[in-house]
Amino acid sequence: AVVGMAVPHESARLHVTGQALYTDDIAARTPDALSAWPVQSPHAHARIRSIGTQAALIIPGVVRVLTAADVPGINDCGTNHDEPLFPAEAMFHGHAVAWVLGEDQNAARAGAAAVEVDYEELPSLITVAEAIEAGSFQGQHRTVSRGDADAALATAARSFSGVTEFSGQEHFYLETQAALATVDEGGQLFIQSSTQHPSETQEILAHVLGLASHDITVQSLRMGGAFGGKEMQSHGFAAIAAIGTRLTGRPVRVRLNRTLDMTMTGKRHGFHTSWEAGFDEDGMLLALKAVLTSDGGWCLDLSEAVLARALCHVDNNYNIPHVHVEGRVAKSNKTSQTAFRGFGGPQGMLLIEDILGRCAPLLNLAPEDLRRKNFYRDGDTTPYGMAVRHADRVTTMWEQCLENSNFSERRREVDAFNAAHQHQKRGLAITPVKFGISFNFVALNQAGALVHVYKDGSVLISHGGTEMGQGLHTKMLQVAATALGVPLAAIRLAPTRTDKVPNTSATAASSGSDLNGGAVKNACEQILARMAPVAGGMLGVSGHDIRFSRGVVTGLGVKDRSFTFAEVVMESYLQRVQLWAAGYYRTEGLHWNPALMQGAPFKYFAGGASVTEVEVDGFTGAYTFRRVDIVHDAGDSLSPMVDVGQIEGGYVQGVGWLTLEDLRWDEGDGPQRGRLLTQSASTYKLPSFSEMPREFTVQLMEHAEEEGAVYGSKAVGEPPLMLAFSAREALRDAVGAFGPADHSVILESPATPEAVFWAIQSALGQPPLGQRTARD
Numbered sequence: 033a034v035v036g037m038a039v040p041h042e043s044a045r046l047h048v049t050g051q052a053l054y055t056d057d058i059a060a061r062t063p064d065a066l067s068a069w070p071v072q073s074p075h076a077h078a079r080i081r082s083i084g085t086q087a088a089l090i091i092p093g094v095v096r097v098l099t100a101a102d103v104p105g106i107n108d109c110g111t112n113h114d115e116p117l118f119p120a121e122a123m124f125h126g127h128a129v130a131w132v133l134g135e136d137q138n139a140a141r142a143g144a145a146a147v148e149v150d151y152e153e154l155p156s157l158i159t160v161a162e163a164i165e166a167g168s169f170q171g172q173h174r175t176v177s178r179g180d181a182d183a184a185l186a187t188a189a190r191s192f193s194g195v196t197e198f199s200g201q202e203h204f205y206l207e208t209q210a211a212l213a214t215v216d217e218g219g220q221l222f223i224q225s226s227t228q229h230p231s232e233t234q235e236i237l238a239h240v241l242g243l244a245s246h247d248i249t250v251q252s253l254r255m256g257g258a259f260g261g262k263e264m265q266s267h268g269f270a271a272i273a274a275i276g277t278r279l280t281g282r283p284v285r286v287r288l289n290r291t292l293d294m295t296m297t298g299k300r301h302g303f304h305t306s307w308e309a310g311f312d313e314d315g316m317l318l319a320l321k322a323v324l325t326s327d328g329g330w331c332l333d334l335s336e337a338v339l340a341r342a343l344c345h346v347d348n349n350y351n352i353p354h355v356h357v358e359g360r361v362a363k364s365n366k367t368s369q370t371a372f373r374g375f376g377g378p379q380g381m382l383l384i385e386d387i388l389g390r391c392a393p394l395l396n397l398a399p400e401d402l403r404r405k406n407f408y409r410d411g412d413t414t415p416y417g418m419a420v421r422h423a424d425r426v427t428t429m430w431e432q433c434l435e436n437s438n439f440s441e442r443r444r445e446v447d448a449f450n451a452a453h454q455h456q457k458r459g460l461a462i463t464p465v466k467f468g469i470s471f472n473f474v475a476l477n478q479a480g481a482l483v484h485v486y487k488d489g490s491v492l493i494s495h496g497g498t499e500m501g502q503g504l505h506t507k508m509l510q511v512a513a514t515a516l517g518v519p520l521a522a523i524r525l526a527p528t529r530t531d532k533v534p535n536t537s538a539t540a541a542s543s544g545s546d547l548n549g550g551a552v553k554n555a556c557e558q559i560l561a562r563m564a565p566v567a568g569g570m571l572g573v574s575g576h577d578i579r580f581s582r583g584v585v586t587g588l589g590v591k592d593r594s595f596t597f598a599e600v601v602m603e604s605y606l607q608r609v610q611l612w613a614a615g616y617y618r619t620e621g622l623h624w625n626p627a628l629m630q631g632a633p634f635k636y637f638a639g640g641a642s643v644t645e646v647e648v649d650g651f652t653g654a655y656t657f658r659r660v661d662i663v664h665d666a667g668d669s670l671s672p673m674v675d676v677g678q679i680e681g682g683y684v685q686g687v688g689w690l691t692l693e694d695l696r697w698d699e700g701d702g703p704q705r706g707r708l709l710t711q712s713a714s715t716y717k718l719p720s721f722s723e724m725p726r727e728f729t730v731q732l733m734e735h736a737e738e739e740g741a742v743y744g745s746k747a748v749g750e751p752p753l754m755l756a757f758s759a760r761e762a763l764r765d766a767v768g769a770f771g772p773a774d775h776s777v778i779l780e781s782p783a784t785p786e787a788v789f790w791a792i793q794s795a796l797g798q799p800p801l802g803q804r805t806a807r808d
């Protein structure tokens with residue numbers, strides 16, 4: 033079958049030759065297009081008394097200044113009615129309070145600099161600690177609870193408590209936010225946007241413009257990366273382009289440069305957590321009690337759903353009998369934090385992995401033994417009440433990963449190296465991943481597709497999912513080829529558009545191929561069901577005995593004759609058989625009570641195991657990743673090369689979050705308070721070639737068919753990011769080796785070389801040297 037074949041990404045050639053078009057490439061080819069530039073607030077929080085546009089309008093090339101007065105419909109670009117497109121109060125440093133349209137970007141930019149805004153500064157909350165202190169929260173507080181955590185903690189043989197804080201992450205998709213709006217003679221708007229969520233862009237633009245959804249078509253051709261950062265955050269930029277086009281009649285393009293993007297758009301949520309964990313004498317987890325506070329930034333965006341997923345992943349792969357975990361979203365004067373690969377799952381799991389990593393030495397257990405003995409077993413239930421099916425899968429992958437990595441022998445080598453070296457230490461760790469697949473908002477688990485078979489036998493497919501580099505389109509081509517029994521070359525894929533498939537969900541929650549694959553397959557099966565009787569007539573057998581495979585149509589028991597797919601298509605046309613179909617899919621078996629946080633929100637769990645070895649330099653805290661071994665469950669992979677790419681990329685992106693990427697805001701009381709200090713690649717360190725593991729092996733789990741998902745496959749987009757916990761735990765292991773045996777190592781997140789240096793100092797039992805940084 034074509035599914036399961038290791039084919040290259042459908043756009044790989046275009047990507048590497050520079051021919052692939054992104055939204056702003058199309059904009060650059062659009063004659064007469066105006067460019068937009070924002071007027072950004074220089075304050076973290078300020079009321080806007082007035083906006084003076086005169087000085088801007090006299091600048092050559094400036095066409096118009098957009099303010100709240102120009103919004104024809106509702107001045108809001110979110111889904112919670114807390115996200116004014118043109119705010120009356122600037123809510124964070126860099127917030128766009130007006131936009132300037134110019135003949136080109138330079139004119140618009142000069143115009144934006146000339147707009148005179150009169151601000152009345154207001155007090156601001158920058159850190160999550162400040163927000164907690166001020167009682168500044170937004171959205172619903174949620175709790176996942178099972179058993180009696182207080183009682184279990186009171187009687188536990190060993191209990192520990194702590195505070196774990198960790199920071200967010202900049203998406204740093206290579207293509208920044210971009211949109212292009214045009215309008216036709218009938219007033220129909222056509223928006224091309226770099227978005228994961230064309231349908232929601234369409235709906236929000238309808239509100240902002242005071243139009244109906246059918247007045248607006250949104251296309252997402254491809255994205256140069258999104259990672260959750262274009263699930264919601266793209267809408268406002270599309271809205272600016274759309275308003276500009278409605279007012280001027282000219283195409284309008286919005287394209288952020290890197291600094292605009294970093295200062296204006298939301299990031300992964302950082303969290304503050306406080307926790308208590310109880311164990312029995314053998315290290316079996318008895319209870320976990322915790323409060324998770326995410327830093328939501330200035331408005332809700334997806335923060336409630338992200339928090340819910342965090343709360344449903346504090347268990348990772350561990351059975352915890354008594355649980356009481358509360359979650360709340362802080363409101364602060366920062367960008368509105370949003371979806372980012374894992375969608376809160378990584379944050380929830382970081383908490384339990386941090387707890388286990390800290391407690392293992394105190395329980396006199398090797399971390400891998402503490403982790404392993406607490407794994408879920410078949411028949412166990414998660415704290416939110418969902419049965420853990422196939423619990424043995426993670427265990428199998430864990431054991432496979434120990435074997436592939438030669439773990440026990442390398443443990444001895446690492447110990448020998450550490451005994452022989454005073455100032456360099458190595459660390460080795462293995463961690464598991466279990467990640468729930470499905471949107472945790474049940475209604476979103478549906479998708480549509482449109483499949484056309486033309487008279488010549490060629491096939492055009494459209495589906496509701498968007499392509500962000502993850503290979504969804506490649507997989508959909510493979511699914512259609514398999515379902516129709518034709519070669520890959522017979523299928524072409526049309527750009528994702530809201531006028532082809534309506535009411536789509538975001539391509540998110542890793543469910544793009546499950547949902548859209550189900551819909552594409554359904555459409556193809558409808559078409560074949562109509563063609564089969566025609567072929568049956570041609571071959572003299574019943575339609576039930578017709579087989580479509582590799583472009584050839586055969587009849588069961590008919591040896592001497594067959595037809596090509598195209599021949600049967602033409603005959604079907606002549607017999608007036610409909611050769612196109614709309615496909616639909618919805619995930620069955622989900623139920624979820626969001627208020628009680630109980631139910632079965634996921635169709636299944638994806639997961640894996642990873643081993644990382646690091647070497648740390650004691651003088652500087654600098655480290656290298658020596659070797660990584662991964663075993664991951666992608667079910668019966670639809671596209672193994674694509675999936676291995678997702679696993680490698682996810683791991684490295686996770687390592688970035690946990691080690692190098694260090695978002696900093698100005699937390700002082702000076703005039704720059706609230707300004708993002710890390711607003712370009714020169715100050716925000718991303719993983720690059722030098723951080724790549726020297727050795728890197730990825731194995732897909734064998735015999736991994738997932739019943740009920742498309743062709744036995746599993747979602748793969750987000751879960752591998754969380755394989756990076758083994759990198760963090762390996763750093764903890766190496767730091768521990770600098771100090772006395774069996775002491776607990778507290779590691780900041782991100783574990784930057786600086787943070788590792790200070791952790792080593794504390795392992796050495798010395799008072800910290802010199803002046804510590806503001807962050808400490």
Ligand code: MTE
Nearest residue numbers: 258259373500501502540541542543544749
């Ligand atoms: N891979 C690439 N190359 N670029 C991306 O933007 N986004 C990730 C993941 N892998 C992303 C990626 C995120 S956050 C999700 S939810 C999934 O892809 C979405 O696509 P899927 O549902 O088709 O897996």
Ligand code: LUZ
Nearest residue numbers: 337375470471472473540541
């Ligand atoms: N839930 C989820 C969501 O699990 N993942 C998502 O990406 C998402 N997006 C919107 C709403 N709920």
Ligand code: MOS
Nearest residue numbers: 260372373540541
């Ligand atoms: Mo991915 S964070 O669900 O877009």
